[in-house]
Structures are given as C-alpha cells and as structure tokens.
Amino acid sequence: MVRSATVIKPGTLTSVQDAGRPGYLGKGIAPGGAMDNAAFRAANLLVGNEAGSRVLSHGPRGAAVLECTISGPELRFDSDVVVAVTGGECTPRVGKDTVQMWTPFTVPAGQPLALGAIRRGLRSYVAVQGGFDVPVYLGSRSTMVAAGLGGHEGRALRTGDVLRVGDPQGQATAGRRFPPLPLPGPEEPCRVRVLAGPQEDRFEDESVAAFHESEWTLTPMTNRMGSRFSGPALRFRPRPSYLDRQAGANDSNIVDDIIPYGGIQCPDGAASIVMNSEHPTAGGYAKIATVISADMRLIAQMRPGQKAVFVRVAREELPAIRRDNDDLVNLSRLEDAS
Structure with missing residues (x-):
C-alpha cells in the first residue's frame, strides 16, 4: 500500500x-x-x-x-x-x-x-x-x-x-x-564557537579582537545560503602585491578559494556572513573565522534581531565538543513523556 x-x-x-x-x-x-x-x-x-x-x-x-x-x-x-x-x-x-x-x-x-x-x-x-x-x-x-x-x-x-x-x-x-535542545533567545547573546581563519591573518589585530569581543546582530538577510550579521567595521592589513594583481583592489578580496561550511566572510569589512548549508562553493572574500559544525544549529535557529558573540576555541577542544554534540541525540537521553 x-x-x-x-x-x-x-x-x-x-x-x-x-x-x-x-x-x-x-x-x-x-x-x-x-x-x-x-x-x-x-x-x-x-x-x-x-x-x-x-x-x-x-x-x-x-x-x-x-x-x-x-x-x-x-x-x-x-x-x-x-x-x-x-x-x-x-x-x-x-x-x-x-x-x-x-x-x-x-x-x-x-x-x-x-x-x-x-x-x-x-x-x-x-x-x-x-x-x-x-x-x-x-x-x-x-x-x-x-x-x-x-x-x-x-x-x-x-x-x-x-x-x-x-x-x-x-x-x-x-x-x-527527548529533552528539547537549547534555542537562541532574546534574553542574551547566543554564544557561537569558532576556529580562527582561514584568512584571519588578513585582518588587523584590533579588528580580530573586536570581532571576538563584540555583539553581532543577525539581519533579515538570512537564509539557507548565509546569515548576515552587522557589527563593528573590520579593517585589513596592508595587502601583498600579488592580491592587487590577482584578486582585485578591495581590501577584503582574496584569490578565490573553497568556502567552508560555517566560514565567516567579511566583504569590505562591513559585515560578517556565516556560510550556511547551501553556501557558495568558492569565493573571493577573506574569512576571519569558521563556526564549528556543532554550533551551526544555533546559527540556523537564530531570528533576525538576535545577537551572537563569536568565541574562539582551539582545535584540540574539537573531539570533546563532537562527543558532547553526538550525545545531544543519544537514545540514552530519552525521558518519560508524561
């Protein structure tokens, strides 16, 4: 049937x-x-x-x-x-x-x-x-x-x-x-964990610090391709000459490379755009950080107007984070529904 x-x-x-x-x-x-x-x-x-x-x-x-x-x-x-x-x-x-x-x-x-x-x-x-x-x-x-x-x-x-x-x-x-999974709310900024780069070195030290210390607001420009956050203007280091020849004149331009899931592009330093599940596969903007896969669900559940802070984690922390994330939907967490 x-x-x-x-x-x-x-x-x-x-x-x-x-x-x-x-x-x-x-x-x-x-x-x-x-x-x-x-x-x-x-x-x-x-x-x-x-x-x-x-x-x-x-x-x-x-x-x-x-x-x-x-x-x-x-x-x-x-x-x-x-x-x-x-x-x-x-x-x-x-x-x-x-x-x-x-x-x-x-x-x-x-x-x-x-x-x-x-x-x-x-x-x-x-x-x-x-x-x-x-x-x-x-x-x-x-x-x-x-x-x-x-x-x-x-x-x-x-x-x-x-x-x-x-x-x-x-x-x-x-x-x-299952106990309901945590959701971002309006009460406080959503804590989103990130790895550095892959082009953090293109940004001034003060801008890297501002990126991690500031609250970023999700704009209505969010969909399955990307989530655009507004926050402080980010500035770039002086450009190597090869970038002028191969990537274009804007300080945020790089030679096109593969875009990682969760990568945070910063076009013109005027916004931070998290690349979601339908992200472009390649692009030419510097990426200051990459959201870890365990926290992409938080980006997915944020509503326009809500705020996030991007917290740096070390690669050595990732195995433990992955185990914790897998445990979120382990059948052993089931509880009585009554």
Whole structure:
C-alpha cells in the first residue's frame, strides 16, 4: 500500500531535507541538508527511522523529513502515521487537539496536522515513520532550494503537493521524549564557537579582537545560503602585491578559494556572513573565522534581531565538543513523556 501526505498549507518555507550530500564542492554543489542537524536526527530517532549522520559526515543520510521555517505546514495523511516534531518551538495540532513536541504521536488518516507559527527558534522539523519518499539525487533526498535540485521537484512545498511516505523500518519511542535542545533567545547573546581563519591573518589585530569581543546582530538577510550579521567595521592589513594583481583592489578580496561550511566572510569589512548549508562553493572574500559544525544549529535557529558573540576555541577542544554534540541525540537521553 502506497502511503502519502497532501500539503493543505505549505507554511512559509517548507522543504524536504536529510543529512545532505557532502563531497561535491568540486562540482559546485554545497552539502545542503537540514540546517539544524541535531533536531533533524532527534526527530528521526523518535519515530524509529534511520537517524542520519552528523554534519559533513559521509555516513547514512537518514530518513527525509520536512524542515519548516518561520511557520510550519498543514498536512493530511491518507493513512494512520506516527510523527514527531522537533527544533524551533511551535504548537502542533492534530485536528483541534494540541500535541507535544519532542515525542512521537499518531496522526489518524484524514486528520490535519498543523504546526502554525514558530515562536522561538526559526526552524522546526517534521519526521514521519518511514520518511518522506522523494527521489534520491547524488545520494541524498535533500532539497537545495537555491539551485532547484533534489527534494520534491527541487523547491519548497506548495499547496496541493503530494509526498509519498515510506514503509516503517523501526519502532517509534512510544511514551518517551527527548529533552528539547537549547534555542537562541532574546534574553542574551547566543554564544557561537569558532576556529580562527582561514584568512584571519588578513585582518588587523584590533579588528580580530573586536570581532571576538563584540555583539553581532543577525539581519533579515538570512537564509539557507548565509546569515548576515552587522557589527563593528573590520579593517585589513596592508595587502601583498600579488592580491592587487590577482584578486582585485578591495581590501577584503582574496584569490578565490573553497568556502567552508560555517566560514565567516567579511566583504569590505562591513559585515560578517556565516556560510550556511547551501553556501557558495568558492569565493573571493577573506574569512576571519569558521563556526564549528556543532554550533551551526544555533546559527540556523537564530531570528533576525538576535545577537551572537563569536568565541574562539582551539582545535584540540574539537573531539570533546563532537562527543558532547553526538550525545545531544543519544537514545540514552530519552525521558518519560508524561
């Protein structure tokens, strides 16, 4: 029996995502995938799906989910399904009944599931037992919205779209829930950890210090490609002559190089732009730092107007940070949902 979900209302920007397709930068294709990888994996685990791998890992892609931005969709399933909603805070409803986030629940056939507005954080995730069965492109079901690739017809969902739902592969964690993952809020700046560079040496020492000591405000210019922050003007060191010949006259220009996921470009020193999951694969602006992959979920959940501070960490700290990040969605953290 083929199962499906019909989109009654699409929400602001709802797309099919999994753990992405790393390994294709040389072909001009960014890794993509769920912006909040931890919330994506938690949603899958709750409904018994293959969870997927952490950011940029070449492990399993995980079952495809829906990533919802600002406001979520309204869906109707043609058979009973088990669903979990994680990520940004919203109030899911099945028919007229409110259901809990971070725990699996059943949506009866014909009953609408509606997420509504996302009140805290920016992105929520909807996993259904069996996953959303869209075509695989380069090993992934993720939608690359900017390029029109993958997912459901390479785009965000629209009213009337019909998505196939795969067959269940595992058991949902009935009666159990994950503790909600922390979300950035308006109360205090979000602490985002970064590594130096790769072009920190192009910036004056005073500007490097200002970058780390200042509060940066997320502007409305934020999407799956990048998040633009406003803050102090950053100044550059005198340029080597080869840059004038090969990169252009602006002090922020470098010879084009590969852009890392989480890299922070500083065009003209007038802004700091964090490169998100659909980032350009190469570019010619100096990058003062790179957000560690564990904290990219915080960038993904920040709302315009919220503030961040970029805190330097050493490479030696990364293994412990990675273990802590993996533990965020370990099944051992499940607690009683009652």
